[in-house]
Amino acid sequence: MTLIHTMIAGLGLASAASLAATAQAQDFETGGKLLLTRGISTIEGSGGGGLSSWALITGNETERGIGGTAHATQVELEDFRFQSAGFAIGIHDRFELSWTRQRFDTQDAGAALGLGQGFTFEQDVIGAKIRLFGDAVYDQDSWVPQVALGVQHKSNNQGAIVRAVGAADDSGYDVYLAATKLLLEHSLLLNATLRWTEANQTGLLGYGGLNDHSLQGEFSAGYMLSRRFIIGAEYRFKPDNLGFAGEDDWVDLFAAYAVNQHLTVTAAWVDLGSIATFDDQRGFYLSLQAGF
Amino acid sequence: MxxxxxxxxxxxxxxxxxxxxxxxxxxxxxGELEVDPYEVSNANAGAEPITDPAVLAAFNGEAGIARIVDGLIAGIQADERIEGVFRASDWPRLRRTLIEQFCYILGGPCDYTGRSMASVHVDHGVTTAEFNALVENLQDAMDAEGVPFAMQNRFLARLAPMHGDVVTR
Known part of the structure; x- marks a missing residue:
């Protein structure tokens, strides 16, 4: 059992214990968060922005209850189609557990790469997150952000292919430390995340290769136009571990709209740079998140 | 003489x-129910006043604040999530002290003569969900007064840290 499995299991056990204590108190509250403050679901299934994991805990629950979200995301790029779908639970606004399946359809590019038309990589991401301290929303009299520690274990279903292109492994893990702060006086939401990762294109092209784990930064900023509507941008630094193809940082410009406390729709323009030798992978991102 | x-x-x-x-x-x-005597101080308002006069202007001054408080109280009384929390309230006293508190924090020519947030809420068992429900009602009342969202947030930023004193459960 690796360290990462131990961490996920530990967070899972802590979540279960927390749930059991709640159940004993017969106090299963749901709901209570303010609109949008549960965040949306990243392409890796964690509560956050769209590309970057944040310190917010998913679900509408407060510290007294449980909540959950399900998401479906599609990104139409120049040469590829990316999809993710999954669900997550939030416990006491403290713990978050998530499962997500990603599909990366190479479409015509698959034939050009010799993989075959429409060759598709799939990857499962299991995530766990714990909020360590701070409250992004209420601590407006302090600069201290909400800080969370998260882990994501990812496994790719195309082991032979990702090894053939130079990856060291078909599964891997990310550990991240995220800090989220709402600067309410300025209607601004800021996030900074440090990710310890060896994932190539988040793992869709395997793990490691020329390099092992490295620290990568992720930065997001959003401006709230109303209780329901926030626009912003994200920048995600990425490693570059594969010899056969360069990997670029990711950028997006997003707009998220909370239709009500249960449904959030997010649209974005993304620039994912070069993927598997295909340059300028820009396109449109659409994500639906339902939650309680 | x-x-x-x-x-x-x-x-x-x-x-x-x-x-x-x-x-x-x-x-x-x-016209109000008597409460135990307490030391009167603007510090009881729980936040420092906003000094930018543009914020008070966006709230339409003292008249706007009074309308917002009336809207907030009407919202509370109609909101099943929190109506029970406030059922035993002395509404004339709550209205007067809320107007004073909002006016003081928004930089208006008012003093707050009510009790501190901690002492008012100590026995009320308010939850975060109820705190947030009140915020939503206040946002509705500010919307009705036509206060721009960014100006609402400058006020809410002063109120948000009261979560620690108000929420006890």
Whole structure:
């Protein structure tokens, strides 16, 4: 059992214990968060922005209850189609557990790469997150952000292919430390995340290769136009571990709209740079998140 | 009658007027239920005033604040999530102290004469969900007054840290 499995299991056990204590108190509250403050679901299934994991805990629950979200995301790029779908639970606004399946359809590019038309990589991401301290929303009299520690274990279903292109492994893990702060006086939401990762294109092209784990930064900023509507941008630094193809940082410009406390729709323009030798992978991102 | 005695008489009558006024202290105002005496201080408002006059102007001054508080109270009374929390409230006192508190924090020419957030809420068992429900009602009332969202947030930023004193459960 690796360290990462131990961490996920530990967070899972802590979540279960927390749930059991709640159940004993017969106090299963749901709901209570303010609109949008549960965040949306990243392409890796964690509560956050769209590309970057944040310190917010998913679900509408407060510290007294449980909540959950399900998401479906599609990104139409120049040469590829990316999809993710999954669900997550939030416990006491403290713990978050998530499962997500990603599909990366190479479409015509698959034939050009010799993989075959429409060759598709799939990857499962299991995530766990714990909020360590701070409250992004209420601590407006302090600069201290909400800080969370998260882990994501990812496994790719195309082991032979990702090894053939130079990856060291078909599964891997990310550990991240995220800090989220709402600067309410300025209607601004800021996030900074440090990710310890060896994932190539988040793992869709395997793990490691020329390099092992490295620290990568992720930065997001959003401006709230109303209780329901926030626009912003994200920048995600990425490693570059594969010899056969360069990997670029990711950028997006997003707009998220909370239709009500249960449904959030997010649209974005993304620039994912070069993927598997295909340059300028820009396109449109659409994500639906339902939650309680 | 010497000048001194006139002066003394004058001062006495002033003192008498002041003490007559003080016979209606903030803990026992006419038309309100009496609460235990407490030390009156603007510090009880729980936030420092906003100094930018543009914010008070965006709230349409004291008249706007009074309408917002009336809207907030109407919202609370109609909101099943929190109506019960406030059921035993002394509405005239709540209205007066909320107007004072909002006016003081928004930089208006008001003093807050109510109790601190911690002492008011200590026995109420308010939850985060109920705190947030109140925020939503306040946002609705500010919307109805036409306060721009960014200006609402400048006010809410002063209220948000009260979560720690208000939420006890």
């Amino acid at each position: 010497s000048f001194n005695s006139i002066l003394i008489a004058g001062l006495t009558s002033i003192a008498f007027t002041v003490s007559a006024h003080a016979a209606q202290p903030p803990h026992a105002m006419p």
